Amino acid sequence: MKIAIHGRNFNDSARPFIExxxxxxxxxxxxxxxxxxxxSFLDKNGISHFSTLVYDKPEELFDARLVVSMGGDGTLLETISHVGKRQIPAIGINVGRLGFLATVPPERISDMITALxxxxxxxxxxxxVAIESNIDLFDGLNFGLNDFTITKTDTSSMITVHTYLNEEFLNSYWADGLIVSTPTGSTGYSLSCGGPVLVPHSQNFIVTPISPHNLNVRPLVVEDTAVIRLEVKSRSSNFLISLDARSRVVDENTQLTVRKANFTARLIKMLDDSFLNTLRSKLSWGLDMRN
Known part of the structure; x- marks a missing residue:
């Protein structure tokens, strides 16, 4: 069996499990x-690993049966960007913090290897979610598992995001920004901005404004077959766009269209891994110190 492993820094408590x-x-x-x-991180910290094969770019990733992400949810998002259209299954070991996506605890690594x-x-x-534009925004990696976000670049002025749904005008969002989230991303940035939680296989997107000037503007759930076109106006003539863990500043001439990608991310889950259990655990639903 051939596997690839991508990871970030982890604290000393996880070291024995990694070794x-x-x-x-x-x-x-x-x-x-x-x-x-x-x-590089393993070598710098003196962690033996026996592997002589390395990849620096997504196209250098070998023909792996699966990819292991070693970190938190952000690391798994990076791993999915490495896999891309090849759709190699990925599994996340949580040596990070929250762990909505990376759900395997370090102490269960041996069980995970056996199960695999x-x-x-x-x-x-x-x-x-996939982004189309008149310029190359993310070196060809124009897809994301969680969300696509537009935000202002300065500390004072809001931006205006003119939004069209299947070429029909939806709204002009006067706000700090706008999020277009997948069901997977519904427990991320969108949730912190008042968006709803969607179960992972809902066939929807969530359009969530970030600190809108008009308080009666609320998140909107739309079908994921919709094509969402965005025109942004800003006093500074530029704004920030983010696609999962990647971001860059662009100007007002940048054309942006959001739609569902024509391929999927394939996440490996242990048989006892349940989204609803994760939801209750990570968001502390039902937790009441009086009980």
Missing amino acids: NMFHELAKRQIEVQLSLPFR EVGEFKIDERSL
Whole structure:
């Protein structure tokens, strides 16, 4: 079996579990390719890993059976951008914080490796948001698992986002920004801005304003077959766009269209992994100190 591993920094408490993971992989003669940033981190911190295969760009990722993300949800979002249209299944080990997407705790790494070897897991297909523009925005990686966001670049002036749904005018959002979220991203930035939680396989997008000037403007759930066109006006003549963990500043001449990608992210889940359990656990639903 061939696997790739991408990761970020992790604290010392996770170190023994990571070292044991590489020991298990070597013992089972599993071929491993590491992302260059993760390989550099391991070498800098003296963590032995036996792997001599490295990838620095998504196109250098070898023909892996699966990709392991070592970090938090942000690391898994980066991993999905590495996989892209190849749709290699990915699994997240949570050595980060919240862990809505990266749901395997470090102490269960050995169980995870065994489950992957014998096929005791499920594949969770997640829809992606894709961005079309008159310029190359993200080096060809124009898709995201969580959301696409437009925000102002300065500290005072709001921006105006003229929004069209299937070429019909929807609204001019006078706000700090606007989020177009997938169901997967509904528990992220959109949620913190008052958006609803959607179960992962809902066939919808959420259009969520960020601190709108008009308080009666609310998040809107639309079908994911919709094409959303955005025109942005700003006093500074530029604004910030973000696609999951990637961002850049663009000017008002940038044309933006949001639609559902024609491929999916394939997340590996353990058989006892449940979105509803994760929801209750991570958001503390039902938790009452009086009970």
